[in-house]
Amino acid sequence: MRLKIAVFVSGRGSNLEAIIEAIEAGAVGATIVTVVCNNPDAYAVTLAKAHGLDVFVLSHKGMSREAHEAKILEHLKSRDVEFVVLAGYMRVLTGKFLAAFKDPAGYNRVVNIHPTLLPAFKGANGYEDAFAYGVKVSGITIHLVDEQVDHGPILAQRAFPRLADDTLHSFRERGLAVEHALYPEVLAAIANGGVASLLLRDGHGHIEAVARSEK
Amino acid sequence: MRLKIAVFVSGRGSNLEAIIEAIEAGAVGATIVTVVCNNPDAYAVTLAKAHGLDVFVLSHKGMSREAHEAKILEHLKSRDVEFVVLAGYMRVLTGKFLAAFKDPAGYNRVVNIHPTLLPAFKGANGYEDAFAYGVKVSGITIHLVDEQVDHGPILAQRAFPRLADDTLHSFRERGLAVEHALYPEVLAAIANGGVASLLLRDGHGHIEAVARSEK
Numbered sequence: 001m002r003l004k005i006a007v008f009v010s011g012r013g014s015n016l017e018a019i020i021e022a023i024e025a026g027a028v029g030a031t032i033v034t035v036v037c038n039n040p041d042a043y044a045v046t047l048a049k050a051h052g053l054d055v056f057v058l059s060h061k062g063m064s065r066e067a068h069e070a071k072i073l074e075h076l077k078s079r080d081v082e083f084v085v086l087a088g089y090m091r092v093l094t095g096k097f098l099a100a101f102k103d104p105a106g107y108n109r110v111v112n113i114h115p116t117l118l119p120a121f122k123g124a125n126g127y128e129d130a131f132a133y134g135v136k137v138s139g140i141t142i143h144l145v146d147e148q149v150d151h152g153p154i155l156a157q158r159a160f161p162r163l164a165d166d167t168l169h170s171f172r173e174r175g176l177a178v179e180h181a182l183y184p185e186v187l188a189a190i191a192n193g194g195v196a197s198l199l200l201r202d203g204h205g206h207i208e209a210v211a212r213s214e215k
Numbered sequence: 216m217r218l219k220i221a222v223f224v225s226g227r228g229s230n231l232e233a234i235i236e237a238i239e240a241g242a243v244g245a246t247i248v249t250v251v252c253n254n255p256d257a258y259a260v261t262l263a264k265a266h267g268l269d270v271f272v273l274s275h276k277g278m279s280r281e282a283h284e285a286k287i288l289e290h291l292k293s294r295d296v297e298f299v300v301l302a303g304y305m306r307v308l309t310g311k312f313l314a315a316f317k318d319p320a321g322y323n324r325v326v327n328i329h330p331t332l333l334p335a336f337k338g339a340n341g342y343e344d345a346f347a348y349g350v351k352v353s354g355i356t357i358h359l360v361d362e363q364v365d366h367g368p369i370l371a372q373r374a375f376p377r378l379a380d381d382t383l384h385s386f387r388e389r390g391l392a393v394e395h396a397l398y399p400e401v402l403a404a405i406a407n408g409g410v411a412s413l414l415l416r417d418g419h420g421h422i423e424a425v426a427r428s429e430k
Binding site (some may be wrong): 117118133159 | 252333334335336348349350351354368369370371372373374377379394429
């Protein structure tokens with residue numbers, strides 16, 4: 001059984017493209033049953049349609065967050081979506097939305113990618129903030145989503161360097177290459193072995209399903 | 216001319232040992248002209264003496280921070296110390312101390328090692344905090360010291376993984392191995408080319424000498 005995923009996008013869709021290509025190449029045992037986008041002008045919509053995918057576009061403008069999410073949830077149910085994959089989706093999901101994808105094991109079946117090594121540099125400008133801080137090592141994080149922004153159990157992290165002659169552009173390009181490699185790998189692992197295969201275990205062999213709160 | 220350094224310690228002195236061994240092996244163009252310790256019972260004192268080093272032990276107990284630092288500064292001046300190397304020194308340095316080691320280029324000639332990828336997991340329990348959060352990638356940071364705790368221009372960072380079957384002990388041991396390799400490398404670079412060789416440059420070729428404040 002292939003895992004039925006929905007990919008949520010707001011912009012260019014470069015991670016969507018990487019996931020599509022990995023699926024088309026047979027590397028990920030999942031099917032994109034729908035692409036959800038809150039921005040009618042996003043290039044990701046064009047991209048998804050070009051690959052013959054189901055696309056659900058609904059602007060959030062002029063709607064309450066709850067009403068917007070309710071329409072999306074209704075659509076996801078109509079497509080039997082099992083796992084939600086956020087790929088540059090610039091809207092925060094409510095607890096009500098997450099509850100609709102809660103696994104019996106206690107975590108949410110919603111995954112996100114963030115362009116820094118969380119918990120460092122949360123927020124919408126990860127590349128810019130890490131570059132401006134002057135880090136020599138940054139990285140990509142893929143994590144399950146909870147009700148805090150850029151927070152939740154970490155499924156994968158991969159580091160990449162900032163080189164001495166990097167510009168923000170070259171730094172970001174290096175990170176994007178890691179994003180586009182790592183997201184399909186993680187989705188393949190989820191489709192094969194489930195989320196539990198990626199969660200850490202504590203010293204007693206119990207799965208650790210939560211990122212701890214910041215101090 | 217070999218760089219005259221003082222190494223500050225409070226505990227076991229495992230980084231001091233790594234630095235001593237690298238110097239004795241000819242890998243670092245520096246001389247430890249004194250070891251400063253605020254804890255008379257620290258193993259680092261025994262270690263330093265065993266290597267025939269000058270050791271200055273002064274407990275901070277029963278003294279003001281200013282009085283304690285003044286005594287240390289007096290000793291450092293007597294030894295012509297050019298660069299201060301913090302290696303597990305568990306005291307925060309004041310702006311007055313740092314001012315005594317200010318380089319004409321504007322940064323402080325005081326370097327510290329921290330067992331996480333700053334700005335993540337500041338504070339005295341870096342290994343524990345990163346492990347408990349559930350990171351899959353952590354790392355070591357070496358940075359110039361400013362008046363904020365675990366903050367200042369980053370000179371080097373090196374990542375290491377948390378593996379699925381790690382205990383806190385095995386995770387920390389892996390990090391310590393990186394610490395013991397990285398600190399001598401950075402000190403060798405400082406002794407050879409100066410701090411400027413390690414600072415990042417912005418898009419216009421100017422050296423970026425400051426870590427930005429957190430948001």
